[in-house]
Structure formats: structure tokens, C-alpha cells
Amino acid sequence: MNVLIISTSDVNGGAAIAAFRLMKALHARGVGVKMLVRDKRSDSELVTRSGCKLMNDFRFYRERGEIFLHNCLSRNYLFDISIASTGVSVVTLPQFTQADIIHLHWINQAMLSTCEIGKIIASGKKVVWTMHDMWPVTGICHHAGTCTRFHHSCGDCPYLKRPSKNDLSRKIYKEKRAAYSLDRISFVACSRWLEEQAKRSSLTTDHNLVSIPNPIDTDQYSPGDKMVAKRNLGLPTDKKIVLFAAVKASDKRKGVDYLIEAARLLKDKGVLFLIAGSNGGEIAEQLPGVCLDAGFISPDRMPEYYNAADVFVTPSLQENLPNTLMEAMACGTPCVGFNTGGIPEMIDHHRSGYVAKYKDAGDLANGLHWTLFEADQQLLSENAREKVLSEYAEEKVVNRYLRVYAE
Structure with a gap:
């Protein structure tokens, strides 16, 4: 079994650290596992950076710029939402073609576009997606708070400067629904709370959904004097x-x-x-x-x-x-x-x-x-x-x- 973990980063941020720990634990169990990232900061030979740094940075600023412009030059919520309008291409890479299972983690900020996610799902590979926040099951937000519009189709998004019934959140929601419909996904929520939130989204309909926590090395993190x-x-x-x-x-x-x-x-x-x-x-x-x-x-x-x-x-x-x-x-x-x-x-x-x-x-x-x-x-x-x-x-x-x- 060969597993390819895809994440925006390997060790920068909580979601990345969790994915990196899982990769190391799988490797220790003899699983053929590799990791593909946009932002590589570790020295692990199991991790490969996809795309050149200059282009990756350009994509990152381009997407943030789109959000900035869409919200009428307001910096409010600039990093509370993601639109997945751009990202690297992974489906033609040897790491992808050699993998039996594609395991997505946190893939925002120009790692994967919605279009590329659709290509991954349609590739015939088995796809597992560990959710570290609510973004995979909402239109654009990482945490919906008290909003329940993601249950059906989003729209009237409280994170947008000019919300409307057919605003950007509903547009991206529809794009996700189309991408997810191309094959079955095994969604994994890191907490039971997130599992319950994901169950309420129509985006998880007809897909598997389970809750599995993040792993930790209990030898490295252990009690001391x-x-x-x-x-x-x-x-x-x-x-x-x-x-x-x-x-x-x-x-x-x-x-x-x-x-x-x-x-x-x-x-x-x-x-x-x-x-x-x-x-x-x-x-x-x-x-x-x-x-x-x-x-x-x-x-x-x-x-x-x-x-x-x-x-x-x-x-x-x-x-x-x-x-x-x-x-x-x-x-x-x-x-x-x-x-x-x-x-x-x-x-x-x-x-x-x-x-x-x-x-x-x-x-x-x-x-x-x-x-x-x-x-x-x-x-x-x-x-x-x-x-x-x-x-x-x-x-x-x-x-x-x-x-x-x-x-």
C-alpha cells in the first residue's frame, strides 16, 4: 500500500504538524508513505515540495488578493475564508501516479484549487480527506460559528462585505459539490464535534464520514520532574x-x-x-x-x-x-x-x-x-x-x- 499525504505545509501550523506526525507513524509501521506540500520546512526525505517557491508565493498572494478585492479592499476575514481559485498541479506527478491512496489534509492558501481537487477525486485513486477545520464542508469559511447556511448551499455569507443569496460562498459551494460528485470520498473529522458539523452539510452526502483524532508521540511528549x-x-x-x-x-x-x-x-x-x-x-x-x-x-x-x-x-x-x-x-x-x-x-x-x-x-x-x-x-x-x-x-x-x- 502506497499513501500520498497532501498538505499545504509539513510542519508550519497545527494541521500540518498533525499530518506530519501521521506520516512518520505510518512510515514506522512499514507503510509506503510520502508527503507532498507547497511549503516545505522540515528536512524529511519523505516530504517533497510541489512547484517552485516563487510561483507558489505568487499563487498564495493572488488568491489573498482576490479575496481582498472581493471584500472591497477590507482586510477583515482575509484569512478566515479560502476560495481555492488556484494551486499546484499534482495529478501528473510521479508521487501521485505511484500512490494507491491520496490522503488530503489542510490544502488551502494555494496548495490545491477546487478544479485540482476534482481531478484528484476523478482519478480513480482512493481519496481520504482529514478535515482540520470546517472548510471542506462549507463554501468558503474555515469556521462557520453560528451560521447554518452550509447545511444546504451557503449564500448570504457573514464573512463577505456584500453578502447575497448567490454570493461567492454559494458559488464555491456549488463548485465543491460538482468536484465531490466525481467519486466517493472518505472524510475523516479530527474531533466528534467536527464530525457532527460535517454530517449537517449536504457536501458529505453519499460519502463516508468517520472521526479519528490526531496522533501524538507519547514518548517524546511524556511527564518529567x-x-x-x-x-x-x-x-x-x-x-x-x-x-x-x-x-x-x-x-x-x-x-x-x-x-x-x-x-x-x-x-x-x-x-x-x-x-x-x-x-x-x-x-x-x-x-x-x-x-x-x-x-x-x-x-x-x-x-x-x-x-x-x-x-x-x-x-x-x-x-x-x-x-x-x-x-x-x-x-x-x-x-x-x-x-x-x-x-x-x-x-x-x-x-x-x-x-x-x-x-x-x-x-x-x-x-x-x-x-x-x-x-x-x-x-x-x-x-x-x-x-x-x-x-x-x-x-x-x-x-x-x-x-x-x-x-
Whole structure:
């Protein structure tokens, strides 16, 4: 069995990291697997960049430009939607022709056009598509929020400056429906929440749909001595540490405003907030009390940061199945997050952490306080680690994908 994974990137972003981890796990099981990307950043010989960088960059800016113009020169929602108007050609590549199964992941921002997706589906190859957000089952948006128009045909899109019944969202929805009709697709949702959303879309009608979580290496991400980790990182051992990590820490969709308010409510508790990710300084300046900006941390160093933390917080407003949450839990670090997306599937409330009311900074602060000062942290740690071992460990996830491939 030869599998070709197609992704916009190999290690840049949560969806890319999840796809890359799956590729490595499949390779370790003896599966003939390769990865095709637009943006290659790893040194893996299994990964090939499709197209030259200059043209790939041109396609990326061309598509963003189309969205910018369509929305009347507004930057609002510039990266909340994708239109798949351009991309690289893959169906004639040797990696494609040699593959038995084509496994799509996150393929936006000029990796694949809707036209190319149609060619892939019509090729006769078996197609599996892991959904890391809602885009495969909506017209143009990555997260529909409270909008339900994607159930039928989109239109009147709240992400567009001039929404109408036959706007761009409905046009792309129709293009997707035509492409998907060319053969059967096995859609995989990374969370049960996303599976339920996908079931409501008419785009998944007549296609297979299952839920399989992202995998994680539980040897790389494993519990360590907390005091040793704190000392190695130069962190105080006499303070409770709250870790917040994101690729772009200042992204409003990561709920930083709620984190800042929750920190204000905890400012007299002697808590240290540790920020990991780009632009973390923007948050650190606004957080009351003691705060440290660690900047961007490479993946191989993140386990030590998770182990140094007493709790990991993810106040995200839009999430599917966040890798950071899984990584923290694998290290035995209790977690606190909002009740949205796949987060409540991962955090077992009052068992491995705390699930706070959505967009409620006060309850987020309550969750942090409970986890740090009231709960049995050792028990929370053990439960978090056990949850990952039982549901997200690489071997368990790979076995489920192998069944999808075989079917």
C-alpha cells in the first residue's frame, strides 16, 4: 500500500504538524508513505515540495488578493475564508501516479484549487480527506460559528462585505459539490464535534464520514520532574506557572482578551503566566502580575515547557482538536479551556482539568484557580496522561487509519 499525504505545509501550523506526525507513524509501521506540500520546512526525505517557491508565493498572494478585492479592499476575514481559485498541479506527478491512496489534509492558501481537487477525486485513486477545520464542508469559511447556511448551499455569507443569496460562498459551494460528485470520498473529522458539523452539510452526502483524532508521540511528549524542568528553564520554583502557547500568540481567535481578563482576576494569587509563541510580547505587556514571554519555542523543546507548567490554558474561541492541548496532557499537565469545538472532548471536566463556560473570563479564572489551588494535581496529571495514551497515542490512531485505508 502506497499513501500520498497532501498538505499545504509539513510542519508550519497545527494541521500540518498533525499530518506530519501521521506520516512518520505510518512510515514506522512499514507503510509506503510520502508527503507532498507547497511549503516545505522540515528536512524529511519523505516530504517533497510541489512547484517552485516563487510561483507558489505568487499563487498564495493572488488568491489573498482576490479575496481582498472581493471584500472591497477590507482586510477583515482575509484569512478566515479560502476560495481555492488556484494551486499546484499534482495529478501528473510521479508521487501521485505511484500512490494507491491520496490522503488530503489542510490544502488551502494555494496548495490545491477546487478544479485540482476534482481531478484528484476523478482519478480513480482512493481519496481520504482529514478535515482540520470546517472548510471542506462549507463554501468558503474555515469556521462557520453560528451560521447554518452550509447545511444546504451557503449564500448570504457573514464573512463577505456584500453578502447575497448567490454570493461567492454559494458559488464555491456549488463548485465543491460538482468536484465531490466525481467519486466517493472518505472524510475523516479530527474531533466528534467536527464530525457532527460535517454530517449537517449536504457536501458529505453519499460519502463516508468517520472521526479519528490526531496522533501524538507519547514518548517524546511524556511527564518529567516539574522542579527540574523549572530550574532548567530558569523559572521560579516557588510560583504556580500557567502556560499559554500558540504559533501566533497574539491571534485574537486564540482568546487572548479573555486570558488577559482572567489573569487580572488572579493577579493577587502569585501566579506566573508563561507565553510561548510569536508576538507573545504583545500579550505580556497587557497581562497583570508576573509574566514571561518565552518567544517561539521549537517543538523538540516544548515538552520541557509543558512539564514546567502547573497548568496549560487554551482560551481559544475556535478550535477543532488542538495539538497544544494534546501535548500538554501527554506530559501530564492539567488543562483549562473553553467549552467549544473539540476541547470538551479532550479535557474531562474536574478529572483532567477544567472546561470553562464559553467566552466567560470569570469562569476561565475559576478553572485556573481550581486547578492550581483546590484540585488534586497529581490525580489530574495521571488522568490527563491516561486520556492521551488511551485515545491519541500514535499506534491507536494509525490502526484506525489503516482500517479506513483497507475499507
